[in-house]
Amino acid sequence: AQAFRILILPGDHVGPEVMAEALKVLDIVEECRPKLKFERTFDVVGGSSIDKHGVPITEEVLDKASKADAVLFGSVGGPEWADASPNPEAGILWLRQRLVAFANLRPCEILVPSLLEASPLKPEIVKGTKFIVVRENCGGAYFGDKVEKPEIASDLWVYKPDEVERCARVSAAVARILGRTGDGKGGGGPAIVWSADKANVLASGRLWRRVTQDTFTREFPDIELRHQLADSMAMLMVKNPRGFNGVIHTDNTFGDILSDISGGIVGSLGTLPSASISGIPGQGRCNGIYEPVHGSAPDIAGKGIVNPVAQILSLAMLLRYSCVLSDEASAIEKAVETVFDSKEAGGLGIRTRDMGGEAGTEEVGDAIAGEL
Amino acid sequence: AQAFRILILPGDHVGPEVMAEALKVLDIVEECRPKLKFERTFDVVGGSSIDKHGVPITEEVLDKASKADAVLFGSVGGPEWADASPNPEAGILWLRQRLVAFANLRPCEILVPSLLEASPLKPEIVKGTKFIVVRENCGGAYFGDKVEKPEIASDLWVYKPDEVERCARVSAAVARILGRTGDGKGGGGPAIVWSADKANVLASGRLWRRVTQDTFTREFPDIELRHQLADSMAMLMVKNPRGFNGVIHTDNTFGDILSDISGGIVGSLGTLPSASISGIPGQGRCNGIYEPVHGSAPDIAGKGIVNPVAQILSLAMLLRYSCVLSDEASAIEKAVETVFDSKEAGGLGIRTRDMGGEAGTEEVGDAIAGEL
Ligand SMILES: CC(C)[C@H](C(=O)O)[C@@H](O)C(=O)O
Numbered sequence: 001a002q003a004f005r006i007l008i009l010p011g012d013h014v015g016p017e018v019m020a021e022a023l024k025v026l027d028i029v030e031e032c033r034p035k036l037k038f039e040r041t042f043d044v045v046g047g048s049s050i051d052k053h054g055v056p057i058t059e060e061v062l063d064k065a066s067k068a069d070a071v072l073f074g075s076v077g078g079p080e081w082a083d084a085s086p087n088p089e090a091g092i093l094w095l096r097q098r099l100v101a102f103a104n105l106r107p108c109e110i111l112v113p114s115l116l117e118a119s120p121l122k123p124e125i126v127k128g129t130k131f132i133v134v135r136e137n138c139g140g141a142y143f144g145d146k147v148e149k150p151e152i153a154s155d156l157w158v159y160k161p162d163e164v165e166r167c168a169r170v171s172a173a174v175a176r177i178l179g180r181t182g183d184g185k186g187g188g189g190p191a192i193v194w195s196a197d198k199a200n201v202l203a204s205g206r207l208w209r210r211v212t213q214d215t216f217t218r219e220f221p222d223i224e225l226r227h228q229l230a231d232s233m234a235m236l237m238v239k240n241p242r243g244f245n246g247v248i249h250t251d252n253t254f255g256d257i258l259s260d261i262s263g264g265i266v267g268s269l270g271t272l273p274s275a276s277i278s279g280i281p282g283q284g285r286c287n288g289i290y291e292p293v294h295g296s297a298p299d300i301a302g303k304g305i306v307n308p309v310a311q312i313l314s315l316a317m318l319l320r321y322s323c324v325l326s327d328e329a330s331a332i333e334k335a336v337e338t339v340f341d342s343k344e345a346g347g348l349g350i351r352t353r354d355m356g357g358e359a360g361t362e363e364v365g366d367a368i369a370g371e372l
Numbered sequence: 373a374q375a376f377r378i379l380i381l382p383g384d385h386v387g388p389e390v391m392a393e394a395l396k397v398l399d400i401v402e403e404c405r406p407k408l409k410f411e412r413t414f415d416v417v418g419g420s421s422i423d424k425h426g427v428p429i430t431e432e433v434l435d436k437a438s439k440a441d442a443v444l445f446g447s448v449g450g451p452e453w454a455d456a457s458p459n460p461e462a463g464i465l466w467l468r469q470r471l472v473a474f475a476n477l478r479p480c481e482i483l484v485p486s487l488l489e490a491s492p493l494k495p496e497i498v499k500g501t502k503f504i505v506v507r508e509n510c511g512g513a514y515f516g517d518k519v520e521k522p523e524i525a526s527d528l529w530v531y532k533p534d535e536v537e538r539c540a541r542v543s544a545a546v547a548r549i550l551g552r553t554g555d556g557k558g559g560g561g562p563a564i565v566w567s568a569d570k571a572n573v574l575a576s577g578r579l580w581r582r583v584t585q586d587t588f589t590r591e592f593p594d595i596e597l598r599h600q601l602a603d604s605m606a607m608l609m610v611k612n613p614r615g616f617n618g619v620i621h622t623d624n625t626f627g628d629i630l631s632d633i634s635g636g637i638v639g640s641l642g643t644l645p646s647a648s649i650s651g652i653p654g655q656g657r658c659n660g661i662y663e664p665v666h667g668s669a670p671d672i673a674g675k676g677i678v679n680p681v682a683q684i685l686s687l688a689m690l691l692r693y694s695c696v697l698s699d700e701a702s703a704i705e706k707a708v709e710t711v712f713d714s715k716e717a718g719g720l721g722i723r724t725r726d727m728g729g730e731a732g733t734e735e736v737g738d739a740i741a742g743e744l
C-alpha cells in the first residue's frame with residue numbers, strides 16, 4: 001500500500017467549486033485502487049486566508065505544504081482584496097518559493113477535435129498542436145530584490161546558473177516523456193526543446209541561453225535544443241503553434257506571458273491545468289503545487305457554471321508528477337476526453353458554457369467521475 | 373517652403389532593399405509637393421557598421437541622428453555577426469536612447485479585407501481589429517543596470533514616474549488621434565487606452581499602474597483608461613483582438629512581446645511599421661526612428677522578394693509624427709491599400725509572396741509610388 005499526504009487549498013470564489021469536482025474524482029481513484037491512500041488535509045489560502053488570518057497564506061499552512069506529498073490548489077483573488085497588501089496572489093508566490101517548486105508545467109493541447117471550434121485560430125492552423133511550456137518558477141524578475149518608493153521602483157531580473165540548470169533538466173525530462181509523437185511515452189524519441197529568451201538585450205537572457213545550451217550539450221546530447229527570441233516566439237506561437245510541438249523552456253516572466261498565449265490558442269482557460277514541481281520528472285516522487293491556469297473568476301462564482309476540467313486535469317498532473325501514478329493520471333485524462341466526446345447534447349458532449357455546452361459544474365464532474 | 377533633414381540608415385540584408393522602395397515613395401511625395409524639401413543623408417548601422425567601424429553604430433552617426441528631423445531605419449543583424457559583441461541590435465538600442473525616443477508605436481490592423489486570409493485567426497475573430505501598441509522604449513529591464521558574470525547575471529527592471537508619465541501622454545495623444553471609430557481623426561471621441569502591467573507581482577508594475585492612472589486622471593479625464601494584467605492581455609489579444617481596439621499602453625518588456633503578438637494576429641510582419649518618437653503627437657515636430665517591425669531576414673535577402681510595405685508605411689509614420697504632414701502620410705497609406713486591393717493577379721492585388729502574391733519587391737514599390 002502507498003499513502004500520499006495531499007494538502008488541499010481551494011482558495012477563493014470558483015476555487016472551492018472546481019475543487020469539489022476534483023475531489024470527487026480523487027474519491028473514485030481511491031475506490032478503484034484500494035492499495036492507494038490519499039490523506040486529505042484542507043486549509044485556506046488567498047483572500048480567504050486574508051479574511052481569517054490577515055495574510056494570504058500562514059506560516060502554518062506553508063509548513064503543512066512542505067510536509068505534504070503534494071498541494072492541490074484552487075484559485076485565489078477577487079475585487080474584495082484589490083487593496084490588500086500583500087495581495088491574495090502572494091499566497092501562491094510564497095508557496096512556490098517555500099516548496100522550491102521551480103518548474104511550472106503548462107500543457108497546451110486541443111483535447112478533442114470538436115474543441116477546435118473554441119479556438120480563435122483557424123482549425124487547419126491549430127489542429128495537432130501539442131506542447132508543454134516549462135516556465136522557471138522561483139527566480140527572475142518576479143522574485144528578485146524589489147525597490148518600491150514613490151520616486152523609483154525596480155525589480156531585479158536575476159538568474160544564477162543552478163536555477164537555469166535545474167529547470168533545463170525538467171524541460172529535458174518532459175521532452176523525453178512527451179516524445180516526438182506526443183504520445184506521453186517518449187514515442188519517436190525525445191521531443192524538441194525550444195528555449196525562449198532575450199539574449200540580444202538581457203544579461204540574464206544570455207546566461208539563460210548559455211547554461212541551457214551547456215546543460216543539454218553535457219547531459220542531454222540526444223535532445224534537439226533550439227533557441228528562439230521570446231518576442232518572435234510569441235508571434236510564431238500564434239502564427240503556427242504546431243511549429244512548437246514539444247517543450248517550450250523559458251524564464252519566469254516570458255513563461256508567464258507565453259503560457260497565457262497557449263490559453264489564447266486553445267480559446268478557453270477552462271481546460272488548462274498546471275503543475276509547479278520541485279524535482280525532475282521520472283526521478284521519483286517530488287512535492288508540487290497543482291492548480292488550474294484560470295483565476296478565481298468572481299463574475300461566475302457561486303452559479304455552478306464554472307468549468308471544473310482544469311482542476312481535474314491538475315489532479316491528474318499531481319498523480320503523474322508527485323505520486324508517480326501515470327496510469328491513474330492517464331485514466332483521468334482519458335475520462336475527460338470521453339466526456340467531451342460523448343454523444344450527449346447532440347454530439348457536443350458534456351461541457352460547460354465556456355466551451356459552448358450547457359452543463360453545470362457538478363454535471364461535468366459527475367460525468368468524469370462516472371467515466372472512471 | 374519646409375525643409376526636413378532625414379537620416380537614412382538602411383542596415384543589413386533586406387534593409388537596403390526595402391529602403392530603396394521607401395525612397396522611391398519619398399521622391400514622389402517631394403515631386404507632388406514642391407514646397408516640401410527632404411534632405412537625405414545616408415549612413416551605416418548594425419552589422420554593416422560593425423564591418424566598417426567595429427561598432428554597431430558610431431558616435432558620428434548618433435550625432436547626425438540627433439541633429440536630424442527624423443531617422444528612417446531599415447533592419448539590422450544576421451548570422452555573420454552572431455558572435456559580435458556588442459551585437460548589431462545594440463545599434464538600434466543606442467539610437468533609441470540617444471534620441472530619447474521613448475515611445476514606440478506599433479499599429480496592428482488588417483489593411484484590406486482580402487488580407488484576412490493571411491491571418492492565422494478565424495476571419496470573424498480578427499475582422500475589424502485596429503489597435504496601436506505604445507511601448508515604453510527607453511527604460512525598464514532592457515536599459516536598466518546589468519551584471520554579467522559567470523556565476524550571476526541580472527538586469528534591473530526600473531522605472532521612474534516621469535518615464536511612465538511621458539509615455540502615458542503619448543498613449544493619450546494617440547488615443548485622441550485614433551478615435552473610437554479608428555478613423556485617425558478622433559471620430560467618436562478618444563479611443564480606449566488599455567494599460568498592461570504585472571502590478572500583482574512587480575514593484576515597477578505598481579509604479580506603472582499608479583503613474584499611468586494619475587496622469588490620466590489629472591490630464592486626460594475624458595479618456596477611458598483600463599488596466600489589465602500583461603499575461604491575461606496576451607491571452608485575450610489572441611482570443612479577441614478586436615476587444616482591444618484602441619491603444620495598448622505598456623512597458624518595454626511587455627510591449628516587446630505584446631507587439632509581436634500583433635504580428636502573429638495579422639499573420640505577417642511584412643506590412644507592420646513602427647515609430648519610436650521623442651515627443652507627444654499633436655504637439656509639433658519631434659525627432660523619431662521609423663523602422664519595419666520585421667528583421668533583416670537574411671534567408672530572403674538579395675532575392676528581390678522581400679515585402680517593402682512595412683518600410684513604406686514606416687515612412688508614412690515619419691511624415692505624420694516627425695514632420696506633421698498627416699495628409700501626405702494618409703496618402704501613402706491609401707496608396708498601399710489601393711495596390712493591395714487592385715484587380716491585378718486575379719483580384720489579389722500586387723503583393724509579395726509572404727502575402728500570398730507573386731510580385732517582387734520593386735514591383736510593389738513601383739505600384740505604390742505610381743498610385744501616388
Ligand atoms: C497570480 C500571479 C502571481 C501568477 C504569476 O504571474 O506567476 C499567475 O499569473 C500565474 O501565471 O500563475
Ligand SMILES: CC(C)[C@H](C(=O)O)[C@@H](O)C(=O)O
Pocket residue numbers: 200201231461462464465628
Ligand atoms: C532587436 C531588439 C533589441 C528589439 C527590442 O527588443 O527592442 C526588437 O526586438 C524590437 O522589438 O524592436
